[in-house]
Amino acid sequence: MIRMPEPDGAVLARRSEIVAALRTIVPGEGVIDSERERRAFDCDGLTAYRQLPMVVVLPETTAEVAAVLRYCRANAVKVVPRGAGTSLSGGALPLEDGVLLGLGKFKRILEVDVANRCAVVQPGVTNLGITHAVQAEGLYYAPDPSSQIACTIGGNVAENSGGVHCLKYGLTTNNVIGVELVTMDGDVIRVGGKHFDAGGYDLLGVLVGSEGMLGVVTEVTVRLLPTPPGARALLIGFPSVEGAGECVAAVIAAGIIPGGMEIMDKLAIDAAEAFVQAGYPMDAEGLLIVELDGCAAEVDHLIAAVETIAVEHGATSCRASRSEDERLLFWAGRKAAFPAVGRISPDYYCMDGTIPRKAIGRVLKRMKTMEERYGLRCANVFHAGDGNLHPLILYDANKPGELQRAEDFGADILRLCVEVGGVLTGEHGVGVEKRDLMDTMFNEVDLNQQQRLKCAFDSESLLNPGKVFPQLCRCAELGRMHVNAGKLRFPDLPRF
């Protein structure tokens, strides 16, 4: 288990005073003090980690958020921001000595601006709620994490969430154009707006995906896209997952960027089929779902092109959806893959590494040997277009030691992803979960530079500490940058 920073005894001793002060800022039920009610906030989607927060605050206005942060800054109280709490990496895991700042009451759609193809919304609006609010205009919000019914846009901004369609339409960062941000100092800053790009440093770009460590977002402007006129999907069976992977590479090499491309392995296919009867080919070791979207002329043209490529790459079955119902059925199995795996195992642990696609054969082979070593099974679903793996490790938390084995297995998978040229996380974030693996990708200098950015926003390290970085920020120390020039020699430096 990952250890969180030691709680500050002085802050805990002042708990009732802090609660009282917060009540003067946020009235009534906006400050949650009782243990029973705080319990509802003790974890996010990474349920193996639980911690009761010191107090929960649910403000309703930007001014209240600013006042809470200003108070916490002045009193050296830590703050953990939270949206819907669906993070799979523990990004919203509370601190024993910290305020849990929930943005759940920021639920309003403030403006739908059709002429500028954007919407201004509060951070507690759900991802799917944005699309629902704008679809009558023929528009939608493109990033679609699988938790989109529940997850909030504020959380999406914090985690730079992806989804099935991001190879073609981008992650959150490519689809958010402005935010209102409250800093740990309590300053309210507008970054971006309804325009393209930044007039100075691209702060918006670095805020998206900063895992709630740089500021609290109180308003978000998202870019909207016209809803594609139609889509069709192909269900393609292969005798191996590697074969499916080679087909994906060939589709991209042919210049086609499908709306979605997903691979499932045998264990995932069996579990999904047993759960939703999507009609998946049961003789396949690897299943590839390819979705093409756009106008009918383009979709039909590309469906034919992908079918040809699939057959050339040894597909054993290939079906194209002939109706919208059939397309949705093809997806039903994939979308239910996590709960389907949940039916065949008491618990599962979902991983999120990205690899260069060409390494898929090597990675799968190594994962097989890990399954034997750890004595745990692993099902694989895979955003194949962008090489984003979601291995699901099956375990039983009630059996002593199995959770630890599952975590060790998961860490080994992520180390393997980095070893083959990939990264620790494609879309779920580092959070608590992958924090102590950061040094497999980054050395101390790299991490120090990241932390210096953190220090520019939050000099006392009060905002969401204990996440992302294996060591807590030491801003004062990091601020004294040393120059090693005195120790270096400069042999033969070219001068002109």
Place this chain on the structure above:
Amino acid sequence: MTIYRPSDEKQLSEIVARAAAERQPLEVVSGGSKRGLGRPVKAEHVLDVSQIAGVVNYEPAELVLTARPATPLAAIKAELAAKRQMLAFEPPDWRALMGSNAEPTLGGALACNLAGPRRVRAGAARDVFLGFSAVNGAGEIWKAGGKVVKNVTGYDMMKLLAGSFGTLSVLTEVTLRVAPRPETETTILLHGLADEVALRTMAKALNTPFEVSSVAHLPPAAARRSQVAEIAGGLGAVTGARLEGPAPSVAWRAEAVERLVGRGARLDAAASARFWEEAGEVHRLLPPDGRVLWRLCPAPSFAAAIVDAVRRRLASTEALFDWGGGLVWCSLDGGEAGPDAGAAIVRAAMKPAGGHATLVVAPEATRERSAVFEPAEGPLGELTARIKAGFDPFGVLNPGRMREGS
């Protein structure tokens, strides 16, 4: 003045470390084609990174390219074209605009966060920047991001470095996402629309689900200067909408778009490509001499009103609308615009729209006096200064390029 020309990352880091130790600021130059963009740098010495060049790795099937920053854009485009791929953000060639004949490089395109006419669909340099290695202002070599297309490990430092004009770190290796080149393209041309009408028409085209990938509007004077015969020879203003993709899809979508925005002339693939290249490069479409040039990024629907507001004060105003109005090139007579190059008037006109304005072309003395980039005041300005100090504590990397005194 000394020009340092390191041959690798290690030498580069030693030069910066020494500059930091001796508090000797450096002007960082790659090819140098956009050296005149921004405020004049206050530095005695030049760090010329032109030897840090070459493609390191290119994997077409992974959609990923890794190269050193001084690699000429022309070389990268040629290597990608051989595999029917491209840089989707279409970095425009601004040599003529900047009055330079130096070589545009990949690092320069990233440092200035360039974006061509496909910005509305494919994003800017920031959107394809996946990872890098760099040297910070203390001479430390550091890296961020990765070499795969999807990655959220750590802060997205690529966004911060894109458009930082070499003031935060010196890039030494970069990884970008590349894209398939569309099979073909066409452009629908609508003639004679007034600016305000053209902006509404462009919004309508972008709001169709037919994947319009570029939209620009050339008022009559700009259209007359085009080297594309169908545009220069038309009667007055020209509004263009580009469609790209497989041939049957492009033909179908062009019909569908015309049904909604009105019948127009069509450019074939070659003429269409020439037109959008010209729109990205800008200089041929705007008046040639004695001018200052502003690049405005407002909320698109305000674009015509902004230009009208500037023109009411400065009669010499000429404009060009790209990105459906999200990008406005505003050219002013240098004499009429006065000593601040029209900054006060332009920024006041931008106020209701939000967004930002950059003074791209102006005499050096003017760029030294004026805020070339959008001013950042109050808490945002303080934050910007703290970020700069966190990367370059001794102020040795391109001091003054973006802001006075930092």
